[in-house]
Amino acid sequence: SEVEGWIWGRRLGVITRSASSAAHQKVCVVGGGPAGFYTAQHLLKDVQVDIYERLPVPFGLVRFGVAPDHPEVKNVISTFTQTAHHARCCYYGNVNVGTDVSVEELREAYHAVVLSYGAEGNRSMGVPGEDLEGVYPAKDFVGWYNGLPSNRELNPGLDCETAVILGQGNVALDVARILLSPIDELKKTDITQRSLDALAQSQVRRVLIVGRRGPLQIAGTIKELREMVNLPDTKPEMVASEFEGMAEALKVIPRPRKRLTELMLKTAVDPPAEKERQRRQAASRSWGLRFLRSPLEVLAGPDGARVAGIRLAVNRLEGTGDGSVAVPTGEVETMDCGLVITSIGYKSLPIDPAVPFDPRKAIVPNSLGRVQQAAGLYCSGWLKTGPVGVIATTMNNSFDTAHSVVEDLTSGCLDATSAKPGSTGIGPLLDKRGVKPVSFSDWEKINQEERRRGAAQGKPREKLLDVEEMLKTWTV
Amino acid sequence: RLKTSSGTNLVPCVKLCWKILELRGRCPVRFDMSDNKVTVHFVNRDGEKITAKGSPGDSLLDLVINEDLDFDGFGACEGTLACSTCHLVFSEEVYEKLGPVTDEEMDMLDLAYGLTDTSRLGCQVCLTRALEGMEARVPESVADIRQTQDSSS
Numbered sequence: 001s002e003v004e005g006w007i008w009g010r011r012l013g014v015i016t017r018s019a020s021s022a023a024h025q026k027v028c029v030v031g032g033g034p035a036g037f038y039t040a041q042h043l044l045k046d047v048q049v050d051i052y053e054r055l056p057v058p059f060g061l062v063r064f065g066v067a068p069d070h071p072e073v074k075n076v077i078s079t080f081t082q083t084a085h086h087a088r089c090c091y092y093g094n095v096n097v098g099t100d101v102s103v104e105e106l107r108e109a110y111h112a113v114v115l116s117y118g119a120e121g122n123r124s125m126g127v128p129g130e131d132l133e134g135v136y137p138a139k140d141f142v143g144w145y146n147g148l149p150s151n152r153e154l155n156p157g158l159d160c161e162t163a164v165i166l167g168q169g170n171v172a173l174d175v176a177r178i179l180l181s182p183i184d185e186l187k188k189t190d191i192t193q194r195s196l197d198a199l200a201q202s203q204v205r206r207v208l209i210v211g212r213r214g215p216l217q218i219a220g221t222i223k224e225l226r227e228m229v230n231l232p233d234t235k236p237e238m239v240a241s242e243f244e245g246m247a248e249a250l251k252v253i254p255r256p257r258k259r260l261t262e263l264m265l266k267t268a269v270d271p272p273a274e275k276e277r278q279r280r281q282a283a284s285r286s287w288g289l290r291f292l293r294s295p296l297e298v299l300a301g302p303d304g305a306r307v308a309g310i311r312l313a314v315n316r317l318e319g320t321g322d323g324s325v326a327v328p329t330g331e332v333e334t335m336d337c338g339l340v341i342t343s344i345g346y347k348s349l350p351i352d353p354a355v356p357f358d359p360r361k362a363i364v365p366n367s368l369g370r371v372q373q374a375a376g377l378y379c380s381g382w383l384k385t386g387p388v389g390v391i392a393t394t395m396n397n398s399f400d401t402a403h404s405v406v407e408d409l410t411s412g413c414l415d416a417t418s419a420k421p422g423s424t425g426i427g428p429l430l431d432k433r434g435v436k437p438v439s440f441s442d443w444e445k446i447n448q449e450e451r452r453r454g455a456a457q458g459k460p461r462e463k464l465l466d467v468e469e470m471l472k473t474w475t476v
Numbered sequence: 477r478l479k480t481s482s483g484t485n486l487v488p489c490v491k492l493c494w495k496i497l498e499l500r501g502r503c504p505v506r507f508d509m510s511d512n513k514v515t516v517h518f519v520n521r522d523g524e525k526i527t528a529k530g531s532p533g534d535s536l537l538d539l540v541i542n543e544d545l546d547f548d549g550f551g552a553c554e555g556t557l558a559c560s561t562c563h564l565v566f567s568e569e570v571y572e573k574l575g576p577v578t579d580e581e582m583d584m585l586d587l588a589y590g591l592t593d594t595s596r597l598g599c600q601v602c603l604t605r606a607l608e609g610m611e612a613r614v615p616e617s618v619a620d621i622r623q624t625q626d627s628s629s
Contacts, residue, residue, distance in 0.1 A: 038549070042548070070558065072553055072554075072556035072557070072558035073553060073558040073559070075552070075553045075554040075556060075558065076552050076553065076559075078554070079552065221583075221586070221587060222583045222586060223580075223583040223584065226579075226583065255586065255591070256586035256587070256591065259582065259583075259586060260586075390559070390587065391552065391559065392549070392552060392559050392560060392561050392587075395549045395552065395561070396549070396589075396617040399548055399549065399617075
C-alpha cells in the first residue's frame with residue numbers, strides 16, 4: 001500500500017515517492033556493476049531507475065575484478081556515484097534477485113526490467129585432475145586478492161616455485177603480474193591485507209602463461225603485456241622458436257595486433273641492450289608465454305591430492321588470424337608446477353527459471369538487449385553478449401540496451417501508461433521476507449570505514465571481506 | 477601595463493613573444509588573456525557540429541568537460557590513459573599539428589573502436605593557438621555499428 005511504501009521509504013532515509021510520481025515510468029536494473037550503472041545512467045534521462053544488487057556494496061567487477069594496481073581504471077566509480085545520486089535513481093544493495101524477490105515480481109512492479117548481473121560462474125577445462133588442491137579458476141583467485149566475500153577463504157597454496165596459468169587474456173596477465181609483483185608495490189594498493197600477507201610469503205618464482213593457439217591469437221592487450229615486460233625484478237623466459245614466421249605475418253596485420261606482436265617478438269627474440277641484459281641477469285623471478293598447448297590432465301603429486309604438474313596436448317594451427325583453430329598433433333608434453341590457474345573465461349548463470357537462458361552460449365538470448373519472447377525484459381553487459389570486453393565495451397553495450405528500453409517505452413511497444421508501484425511494491429515484499437536493503441548512502445558509510453582502515457596502512461582502502469560486517473558497519 | 481622609460485607600451489611585444497612560444501609548442505603556462513581562446517569544432521555522432529572555446533594548454537577532454545558537451549560516455553577514466561572513450565578523429569592536416577604520441581597513449585588508442593591513422597585520445601591532445609578552428613570528430617562507438625546486427629544467434 002502507499003502507506004507501507006512511505007514507511008519503508010522513510011526507514012531507508014530515501015526521499016519518498018508520492019502517488020503522483022507514478023506518472024513517471026519506472027525501470028529496474030538487476031546488478032550493480034558497470035553494466036547496471038551505465039544502463040541506469042542512460043535511462044535516467046527519461047525514467048526513474050532502481051538498481052538491485054546482491055551484495056551490500058556496489059560496482060561489481062570494477063571493485064572485484066580490476067587489478068589493485070590499476071586504480072585509474074576504477075575512476076569510472078565517480079560516474080557511477082553521480083548516477084546513484086541522481087534524484088530519479090535508487091540503489092538497493094543486499095537484495096538477491098532470484099531468491100529474495102523473483103524476476104516475475106519485478107516485472108509486475110516495474111514498466112521494464114533490465115538484467116545486468118554479469119557472469120559469476122567459471123568455464124571449466126573439463127579435464128581429469130581439475131579438482132585437485134592447487135587448481136583455481138582465475139576468477140576466484142582474482143576475487144580472493146580483491147576481497148570478494150565468497151572467495152575470502154580461498155587460501156591458495158603459494159609454496160611452490162612454478163605456477164601455470166591456462167589462458168592468455170588480460171585476466172591471465174593480471175594474475176601473473178600480481179603473483180610476481182614486488183610486495184613493496186602491492187602494499188600501496190587496495191589489495192586485501194590477507195592476500196598481501198600470503199603473497200609476501202609466496203615461493204612462486206616462475207609463471208608460465210599457456211595458450212591453445214599461437215602468438216598472433218593472444219587475447220591479452222599491449223598495456224598488460226608491457227607491464228609484464230617492465231615488471232621489476234623479473235625476466236622474460238620465452239621460447240624463441242615459437243615465434244618463427246612472425247616477422248613475415250607482421251606486414252599484413254592491423255596496427256593494434258601488430259604493435260602487440262612486435263613487443264612480444266622484441267621480448268622473445270631480440271638480444272637485449274646491455275642495461276636490459278644486466279637487469280634480466282639480476283632478476284629473481286621469471287615469466288613466459290607458451291603457445292599451442294591445451295590441457296589434457298592435471299597431475300597429482302605423491303600424496304594424490306595436490307597438483308604437481310600438468311599434461312598438455314601440443315597443437316598446430318589451422319587457418320590464420322582470429323579465426324584460426326587449434327588442432328591436436330598427437331604429441332603430448334608435461335610441465336611441472338605446484339599451482340594451476342585456469343583463466344579460460346567467466347560464465348553467466350541462470351538466476352531465475354522465468355528468464356530465458358541459452359546454456360550453450362551462457363547468455364540470455366536477446367536482440368539489441370531485448371530478451372526474446374519476454375516483453376518488458378532486457379539485458380545488458382556480459383549477460384547480453386558473453387563475458388568479453390573492457391569497461392568501455394560494456395558501457396556501449398549498456399547504452400545500446402537503454403536505447404532499446406526507451407524506444408519501446410515511447411513507441412507504445414511497452415505499456416507505459418498504467419501506473420506501476422516500483423519500489424513501493426517491492427519494499428514490503430522484502431520486508432516480509434526479512435531482507436534489509438542497503439541504500440547508497442549506507443554504502444558511503446561502508447566506503448568511509450574502508451578508507452579509514454586503509455589509511456592506517458598507507459592504502460587507499462582496506463576492503464571489508466564479510467557481508468555481515470558490511471551490514472553492521474552502516475547501522476553503527 | 478608595461479612601459480619603457482620613454483613611455484613605449486611593451487604589452488604588444490610581450491603578447492607577440494607569447495604567441496611565438498605557443499606556436500612553437502613550448503608554452504607550458506596558460507596565459508589567460510581574453511583574446512587567447514582556441515576555437516574547436518566538434519562533430520558528434522549524429523553529424524551535429526558543436527563549437528566550443530578552450531584555453532591553450534587545456535586538453536580536448538578538459539574542453540568537453542568544462543563546456544559540458546554531451547558526448548555519451550566520453551572520458552570514462554578521467555584522463556588517466558586507462559580507457560579509449562575520449563577517442564577523436566582528425567583530418568590529416570590537423571593530426572600533423574597535434575604533436576608526437578607516446579607509447580602509453582598508443583597502447584590505449586589501439587583498443588578504440590573505429591581506430592584510424594588520424595585518431596588520438598582527447599585527454600592527451602592539448603590546445604595551442606596553431607589549432608585555432610580545428611575540427612574533431614567523435615567517432616561511432618561499438619553500439620552504433622552493432623545496431624544492425626542481431627546478437628541473439
